[in-house]
Amino acid sequence: MAPYKHAIVIGASSGIGAEITRQLASSGCRVAAVARRIDRLEQLAEEHKGNVLPVEHDVRNYYAVPELFQQITQRLNGLDLVVYAAGVMPEVGLHEYCFEKDRAMVEVNFLAAIAWMNEAASRFENTKHGTIVAIGSVAGDRGRAGQPVYNATKAGLTTYMEALRNRLGSYGVRVVTVKPGPTQTEMTEKLHLKGAMAPSTAASLILAKSQSSGEHYLKPTHAVAFAIIRAIPSWLFQKLKI
Template sequence: MPTFQRAIVVGASSGIGEALARLLAAEGCHVALVARRAAELERVASAIREAGGRAELFAHDVRDFTAAPPLFERIVGALGGLDLLVYAAGVLHEPAEGEYDFEKDREMVEVNLLGAMAWGNLAAARFEAARAGTLLGISSIAGERGRRGNPAYGTSKAAMTTYLEALRNRLSRYGVRVVTAKPGYVDTAMTRGKKGLFWLVSADEAARQALGLARRGSRSGFVPRRWALVALAIRSIPSFLFRRLNV
């Protein structure tokens, strides 16, 4: 199993991204932290450094797509190469019943999907040329089915899952691993205060399991694994029944 020496974590200021960054750094990986909120990044970087790890921080809004290529080059230069790219940036806006807010939908698609493509393409090209590398995308079980509760979020995650699958099919012949982690409910700022959550795991546990998938070079996996049962169930429900469910 590969040990990652140099990693970029996009979306490292909170949640699973932060936990992944800390976990990687604790294992000796030189980590570049990328996120929009500089103060939060500073907090994560300080914690990593205090624990004896190495972290560089780069404030960046993943919706600023044209800024990504030069920043990626700069980071790779600073790290002296790249073994792992983690894309963990994500936003979730829960629309109210009867609410259709394009601006919120757009933000979710831009952050969850287009940002993943902007950074994923850069890493994919580098890894394909190097004939090595791992790309870990944090998608979601929410992409398994079009739920009435959140059309745009589910769409962004379904598209991200398909994008990562396509990258995997494109890059596996070059020895590059593309791994999709699909968490269920994780105790993060994104989910805090929401009702009806179950099988909740901590961000640290989700990160540990996602990193395990990346290490093993798994194609795709649910985090925790038991969510595979839920995914199987919701994929199996006929459409005429699924639309009656309040999910």
């Protein structure tokens, strides 16, 4: 486990973010756990007395982030790691074009990630150390008929993180994008996914991958499969429906 001492996890109330928070807190790290469902965060704080600081926040409240970020780092008394795990993926029908759902995905998965990551990047550029992790997805590797905007937000997030990596690499800051495949969480519970990864497994793999800058799949088989999927020409991808 990574020797992190002070961390912020945004999207810490369930699923992968909650598991990352648990694992960090169990390793002795003080974690600010950020999300809207304060009852879930307080439960995490109860489980890990002293190591979890619950912070109620809706990530769509972008303009609150700079001050909140400063308050949290002061309360933690330091910062090594920021993980952006917040995300939404509403059900979208194949013939549905719903701007409200689309906007929610852009706001939570992408725009708010920028609001938080900009703060982390600015701080770590000055301190010349730190790790920034964004949870992307294998879903961001191609545009699929089923989830056009979810796919696009994850692709946008991955590109933004690549650019941060190119800015911050020479400052000793790690900038990490992880791309999980199907994972059993509240986000996917209605999909009844077969063979999905447990969130605790995803969390421990993500923390292990956080040790090196770059883009990481969580399974070697995904790295191979998605290298092939990314290389398929668009006209053929459309026919294959994969």
